Amino acid sequence: MNRPAAPNTFRSGPDEQGMFGIFGGRFVAETLMPLILDLEDHWNKAKDDPEFRAELGALSTHYAGRPSKLYFAEGLTRHLGGAKIYFKREDLNHTGSHKINNCLGQILLARRMGKTRIIAETGAGQHGVASATVAARFGLPCVVYMGATDVERQAPNVFRMRLLGAEVKPVASGHGTLKDAMNEALRDWVTNVEDTYYLIGTAAGPHPYPELVRDFQSVIGIEAREQIVEQEGRLPDAIVAAVGGGSNAIGLFHSFLDDAQVRIIGVEAGGHGLQGEEHCASMNAGRPGVLHGNRTYLLQNEDGQILDGHSISAGLDYPGVGPEHSWLRDTGRVEYVPILDNEALEAFQVTTQLEGIIPALESAHAIAHTMKLAPTMDKDQVIIVNLSGRGDKDVHTVAKMMGMEI
């Protein structure tokens, strides 16, 4: 593959057309085009509006509990015997994951746009819960589309959404996972254009979603940067995050993209291995294509039909990835590596036992790679891992994998 020339900065994208190099764009039906242009307009006004920033800042502090902590994982560090490992504790946020950062930002946008109904898609249910939460907080009806397979494997989150007053609509098409939920959410949006705001959960979809979701999530990296300088007196040597659609990862990465000394690693779901189709490593085993409003790396066959993929983690079970990640891959700024289901499962258990923290299976992928990386580094080096969510939602899945009934 021809590698594009390294830009002066990795932090200026997307361009006016919503492109990161050849990735991104606005590949949507005409019905949605005026809505997307309207959203872009409101977003451009909101992002520089001190009033919007202040409102979001206050909610982030008092409702979501920001800033999230940067925690030195001493037990895991000692166990691995290499670099010092820090966890960025997004699991401690209200609703238990990084998803609330984006949802608070977007619900404020929806209100500015005068929208009265919220729709969202969800995989693991973390984004669905966060969407249902902000919808409840602001008194707006909310419909969450969720693949039928995911409804089954993430039952606790389904119940949480319903408690919060959201309507959860199971989607049976395809494998009943995140891709199918997103298709159905787009069909709802194209039908209910007047009153409905589509609250996309990851840094993907048509422009301006990849940009605005990244900006709402970039608080993770902005805080982590300050916190590590405060605690270690310098920048980290490596930062690691799991990538499904890639919102927690781009949120951590964005502040560090122009710091050449910081190695940046995104971890994809390797499922049962990259040889077959039972994985979700779009950037390691896919190729560029167009789906869900953007051009990006996709798992697909030679006819351009999208594959379903597989991951133990419902949040990573998506055949695509946000377009900025595709661009960061091709420019070589960020490395993307796969982690297998069983490696993630082991990291899940080790972290629970050594740190007393049950990580989400998504985050366990990032920890699993860190467990490979840390022993190869010096003891005075530093790694930050994005602990993007807590794992309570995954205990049923893990018990099943371990052959236990609970």
Next chain:
Amino acid sequence: MTTRIDRRFARLKEEGRPALVTYIMGGDPDFETSLAIMKTLPGAGSDVIELGMPFSDPMADGPAIQAAGLRALKGGQTLKKTLELARAFRQDDNETPIVMMGYYNPIYIYGVERFLADAIEAGIDGLIVVDLPPEMDEELCIPALKAGVNFIRLATPTTDDKRLPTVLTNTSGFVYYVSMTGITGSALPDTAKVAGAVARIKAHTELPVCVGFGVKTAEQARAIGASADGVVVGTAIVNAVANVLGPDGEQTADPAEAVATLVSGLAQGVRGARLAAAR
């Protein structure tokens, strides 16, 4: 450069009646049956054929067309085979315009230049690609126009007067007015509203305006055809195929015959449209 589409609409204008535009899913339920269905269309009264290119993730389609696409893919249909379908049809019919309709990714993966060359060679006249709005014209629209293939755009109720010129720039062949916001196969809105919208679009363009999304019966076709230059029927035809398939895909009756019966009725509706309007 005139295409079969331009010539067909010019002729219908002389005849003083709107076109019946029929959509079928390429390869549904299999290649041979699909070819047989396609071949019956002109005789049954179809003026323009929209040939669906199946896609795994049809974001703008309702359950009927989703299911048809999945049946076709399960039957081994690919973009290459959909082009073959057109080529086979062209052996007996060099007049009826064929418009390929679908989503961009299979074309992008096939390769735009190669696709256009093969499409022209197969006798394709136009393209409707749902997820390529004017903002993405450099991708396929401009290369298609340069190659002499019509690029037919969808206009929708959300396309206001400010946006309409953007949508109509680089549109050729005809304009496809999607009569409602929503997915294919939804309920039909009232015909007075549609007539108003058609008049609004016609104020901006000389191109024929065809109306679709939700037309199922001859009666509806007649009502829509009173104001539009063409009436598009898709879901009802795809359903006619599905209705003669058993639970395991076995054919309980001849799908081509079922489609021909439906299309004949619709054609009568369309042919009576202007008479009804005149009265």
